[in-house]
Amino acid sequence: MKTSIIELKGLKKRYGSINVVDHLDLDIHKGEIFGLLGPNGAGKTTTILMMLGLIEPTSGIAKVCGHNSISNPINVKSKVGYMPDNVGFYDHMTGLENLVYIGQLNGLSRLEAEKSAISIMKTVGLENALNTKTAAYSRGMKQRLGLADVLIKGPEVIIMDEPTLGIDPSGVKDFLKLIKTLSRQHGLTVLLSSHHLNQVQKICDRVGIFVKGKLLAQGNIEQLSEQLFSQTSNQVSITLSEPVKLTQEEELALQELAKVEHIYKENSQIYINCNKTLTPSIVRFLVERNYNIIGVHQKTYGLEDIYQKYFENQHLNV
Ligand SMILES: Nc1ncnc2c1ncn2[C@@H]1O[C@H](COP(=O)(O)OP(=O)(O)OP(=O)(O)O)[C@@H](O)[C@H]1O
Structure with missing residues (x-):
């Protein structure tokens, strides 16, 4: 059975007459990377601050980790490492000095803090910047620090608010890879909030789509895609070894057969809009008529499509 590390039940935050977070139920399991995904103002930061x-x-x-965030915030803080969207450091100090200072604030002796800080700076790829003042760190280096x-x-849990803000694409890729490796190697549970769809898609085991304080859906990309698009028209493109010459009879x-909504032919390709479960029948149909198929491509829906769809629907439903 999966162990819940973060549990939210009916969580609500009202400012004035607005429910910024509206009856949120969410379970995040041990060792998983969960992406809280939503546009600016959706209520992500408010949710994190309540956790x-x-x-x-x-x-x-x-x-x-089983501790109530309101009645027992000290125990919660001892289990969680929180990285806000804008991490601040003492710019006149080096990366190492900053980290040793934090280690000491967290109860380590100077020696323990130094040993641990050097090792962790290697883990996050800052071994060459130990003695550089953080004023000279790039945004990507600051995120690593x-x-x-x-x-x-x-920590047992890491919570990150918009961790990739302001980092260039290759820095983002490396940073996310690092988070995933750390989570997998040490069984760390990671919650990250983001409005960068493609980035989140790459490393999260599950995502929650959060709009106007409500969690509209949660699951892995396949589950969300299935929920949203299983009944939706889907495009299959089939490539033949020769230009397409379907007879009128075959086309009919x-x-x-496929209750096809639309067939479009171009050179050696046939594009068919239909329910995706019909792809095998279409392929069989063509093979039986001696067409040589050299490629079949079925459009899959990514997080961006999913998010767009929820975002469109919420104007109607919420
Ligand atoms: N102290 C406060 N008083 C009144 N309204 C607030 C307060 N804090 C946040 N809000 C409002 O709550 C809503 C959600 O804000 P929140 O910062 O949680 O969103 P977010 O999803 O993290 O967005 P962003 O990515 O822009 O930070 C916003 O409309 C914000 O203006």
Whole structure:
């Protein structure tokens, strides 16, 4: 059975007349990477701050590692490493000095803090910048040091608010890879909030789509895609070894077979819009008529399509 590390039940935060977080139920399991995905103002930061016990919910419960975030925030903080969207450092100090300082604030002796800080800076790829003042760190290096800052506390859970903000694409790729490796190697549970769809898609085991304070859906990409697009028209493209020459009879039969909405032919390709479960029948139909198929491509829906679809629907449903 999966162990829940973060449990939110009916979590709500109201500011004035607005429910910024509206009856949120969510379970995040041990060792998983969960992406809280939503546009600006969706309520992601507010949710995170309630998990950390930094703001009080209007109603509902937030628990982290079994500790109630409101009645027991100190225990929650001892288990969680939180990386805000804008990590601050003492610019006149080096990366190593900053990290040692944080280690000491978290109860390590100077010697322990130094040993641990050097090792963690290697883990996050800052071994060549130990003695560089953080004023000279790039945004990507600061994010890595932010992660080191979190790791030196030895957390069970890492919560990151927009961790890739302002980093260039190759820096983002490396940074996310690092998070995934750390999570897998040390069984760390990671919650990250983001509005960068493609980035989140790459490393998260599950995502929650969060819009206007409500979690509209959660699951892995395949589950979300299935929920949303299984009944939707899907495009299959089939490539033949020769230019397409379907007879009128064949075309009619194909339309009948696949309840095809639309067939489009171009050179050696046939594009068919239909329910995706019909792809095998279409392929069989063509093979039986001696067409040489050299490629079949079925469009798959990524997080961007899913998000767009939910975002469109929420204008109607929420
Ligand atoms: N202290 C506060 N008082 C009143 N309204 C607030 C307060 N804090 C946040 N809000 C409002 O709550 C909503 C959600 O804000 P929140 O920062 O949680 O969103 P977010 O999803 O993290 O967005 P972003 O990515 O822009 O940070 C916003 O409309 C914001 O203006």
